Amino acid sequence: MSSSRRAPAPPISGKNCDDPVLDYKGVDNLKRFLTVHGQLLSRKRTGYCAQCQKALKQAVKRARHLSLLPFVG
Amino acid sequence: MTNRLYESMFLLDNQMVREDWGKAKAMVLDLLHKHGAQLKSARRWDERRLAYPIEGRQRATFLLTYFEMGNEHLVALRRDLELNERILRYLMLKVEKLPEGELELAQAENAADFVVPAPPADDAPEPEKPAPERRQEDEVTVPDLDLMNVEEN
Numbered sequence: 001m002s003s004s005r006r007a008p009a010p011p012i013s014g015k016n017c018d019d020p021v022l023d024y025k026g027v028d029n030l031k032r033f034l035t036v037h038g039q040l041l042s043r044k045r046t047g048y049c050a051q052c053q054k055a056l057k058q059a060v061k062r063a064r065h066l067s068l069l070p071f072v073g
Numbered sequence: 074m075t076n077r078l079y080e081s082m083f084l085l086d087n088q089m090v091r092e093d094w095g096k097a098k099a100m101v102l103d104l105l106h107k108h109g110a111q112l113k114s115a116r117r118w119d120e121r122r123l124a125y126p127i128e129g130r131q132r133a134t135f136l137l138t139y140f141e142m143g144n145e146h147l148v149a150l151r152r153d154l155e156l157n158e159r160i161l162r163y164l165m166l167k168v169e170k171l172p173e174g175e176l177e178l179a180q181a182e183n184a185a186d187f188v189v190p191a192p193p194a195d196d197a198p199e200p201e202k203p204a205p206e207r208r209q210e211d212e213v214t215v216p217d218l219d220l221m222n223v224e225e226n
Contacts, residue, residue: 024164025082025118025137066082066164067123067133 011047020048022055024062027069034060037073075144079110080168082118083154084133084161087192090120094134094189100159101136108150110142113171114179120192127161131195139171 012032013020021029033041033056040060043053063069089097094117102115118137123130142150147165154163181187 062164062166064124066084066135066162067125067127068121070124 009045011045012041013047013052017048017052020052020055022052022059024059024066024068026059027063030056030060030063030069034069035073038070039073076141077144078113078139078141078168078170079165081138081140081163081165083136083138083163084123084127085136086130086159086161087120087132087134087195089159090134090189090192097134097159098136100157101138104150104153104157105138105140105142107153108142108146110140110146110150113139113141114175115139116175116179116182117189120190130161132192132197133161134192139168139175 024030033046035041040057043050046053046056048056060069064071083101085097085101089100098115098117102112105112115136115138118135120132120134122132127133151165154160182189
């Protein structure tokens, strides 16, 4: 068994997530926070605080409702 | 009985948009006016391929509107929107203020010389976006292998 583990990927948004512009109309921006299957990335990967992650979730769900983003990839 | 500002996005059937964009837009605005909405702005946001088909449609035109309305009319408006077959889907949100630049964009569409492009066929592929310009640091310099061999010899 290998002793060296792969380093975790750095967060996308960085440590400062103050007031990010998360709107359901900014589809290209939202796509950055989705996996290839269209699932939302975790807070660990997005680097967002709880409040911003919640806003991100809301924006993705609104975009999915309007068929701007897929429910499943 | 509280007047609130709402942002609303409507997905319109492309077949109706192809016939006449003005008529399609007026149909939605008439519905809003019927329920006492005071329109702030309304414009064509985009026409694009849908992420998943809705009522058999692969593409749709998005109409973005901002309006003030009493919250007591919301339920009746929603019912009318649900019953309308030409509106594939809608999203209505309460917002604090009108976004900057929204009025100018809506006015530009209302100008006489503004031409709404006709929606492409339902199975038309998505137009290709121009490739982003390559940054200089992205370019990798490949060492000349022939020269390296000469040095070794």
